Amino acid sequence: MFRNYLFLLIIFSLSDTVAAATPTRRAAPAPATQPAPAGDAAGNDMYAWCNAVTLAIPQIKLKPCMTADLKPVAVKSVRGRHIMLREFKPAQPPAARVLVIGGIHGDELTSASIVFRWLEILQQPDNAASVYHWRVIPVMNPDGLLARPPTRVNARGVDLNRNFPTYNWLKEAPRYWETKTRRDPRRYPGRSPASEPESRWLHDEIVRFRPDVIVSIHAPYGVLDFDGPPTGVEAPLRFGRLHLNRVGVYPGSLGNFGGLKEGIPVVTLELPHALKMPTEAELTHVWNDMQRWLRVNLIERRMAQPAAPAVPAAPVDTAALPEDAVSAP
Numbered sequence: 273m274f275r276n277y278l279f280l281l282i283i284f285s286l287s288d289t290v291a292a293a294t295p296t297r298r299a300a301p302a303p304a305t306q307p308a309p310a311g312d313a314a315g316n317d318m319y320a321w322c323n324a325v326t327l328a329i330p331q332i333k334l335k336p337c338m339t340a341d342l343k344p345v346a347v348k349s350v351r352g353r354h355i356m357l358r359e360f361k362p363a364q365p366p367a368a369r370v371l372v373i374g375g376i377h378g379d380e381l382t383s384a385s386i387v388f389r390w391l392e393i394l395q396q397p398d399n400a401a402s403v404y405h406w407r408v409i410p411v412m413n414p415d416g417l418l419a420r421p422p423t424r425v426n427a428r429g430v431d432l433n434r435n436f437p438t439y440n441w442l443k444e445a446p447r448y449w450e451t452k453t454r455r456d457p458r459r460y461p462g463r464s465p466a467s468e469p470e471s472r473w474l475h476d477e478i479v480r481f482r483p484d485v486i487v488s489i490h491a492p493y494g495v496l497d498f499d500g501p502p503t504g505v506e507a508p509l510r511f512g513r514l515h516l517n518r519v520g521v522y523p524g525s526l527g528n529f530g531g532l533k534e535g536i537p538v539v540t541l542e543l544p545h546a547l548k549m550p551t552e553a554e555l556t557h558v559w560n561d562m563q564r565w566l567r568v569n570l571i572e573r574r575m576a577q578p579a580a581p582a583v584p585a586a587p588v589d590t591a592a593l594p595e596d597a598v599s600a601p
């Protein structure tokens with residue numbers, strides 16, 4: 273009898289140990305089936321999003337994702353997933369604006385991981401980067417990232433980085449896809465420019481935010497690329513081991529749209545691996561080089577430029593403007 277009791281006691285204490293050792297993120301009930309406490313819908317959503325993303329990307333832990341203070345943007349992905357954004361307002365406005373985009377290709381996991389690392393740095397008090405106004409999107413293509421296996425394209429099979437409304441898109445993007453890529457399904461540009469909710473929202477966000485620089489992250493070519501207007505911001509020569517190597521301009525790409533059509537410099541980091549993160553030392557090197565480049569181009573070179581002479585505003589002849597222009601805010 274005593275031996276039976278002892279046996280049961282051991283089993284119970286063992287099961288307690290196993291339960292305690294099980295990571296809470298796996299033991300926790302799925303948010304979708306658990307009624308959310310009143311007023312906690314956003315927190316529940318956040319948990320579901322971070323849980324899914326951090327299970328897909330082993331380099332990111334749940335807690336840093338949950339504490340990154342990400343907010344869903346107004347538009348969801350094709351499959352109804354949130355696109356999350358973190359905004360860092362500058363310590364002293366007005367300030368130069370920087371838009372960071374990770375994970376636009378869902379199978380380039382490191383391109384999202386590195387953005388989560390940058391989010392941790394940006395949250396540190398008194399970090400040198402707080403002189404800029406940041407908007408940071410770690411996972412631009414959640415459906416691609418969370419597909420099994422992850423896919424470059426979105427849930428409708430569109431390469432979001434070929435879907436931006438660049439010049440002559442209707443003529444060039446389908447032709448490029450058919451002749452140059454030989455109808456590669458990984459590079460399908462879509463049926464029309466900005467046809468996808470993800471790329472349409474990003475296009476609108478670029479127009480709204482008017483960043484001074486766009487930083488877009490990809491993998492695995494191990495280079496630095498730059499698209500931009502001929503004056504203003506100079507191309508960076510290197511961030512860490514990534515050296516400038518202009519890989520060309522593609523119809524519908526973000527670099528083509530931002531750099532050439534909108535006149536916004538776009539720096540593209542092509543990390544060397546899609547699955548394996550750079551070392552800590554290399555990550556630090558990349559971040560420091562990027563900060564130096566931002567400081568030189570967005571602060572020092574601008575301060576060195578002579579201020580434009582103040583010109584009194586000429587009265588607007590409203591009769592000469594179309595009706596829309598007069599009534600627009």
Ligand SMILES: [Zn+2]
Nearest residue numbers: 377380490491
């Ligand atoms: Zn890519």
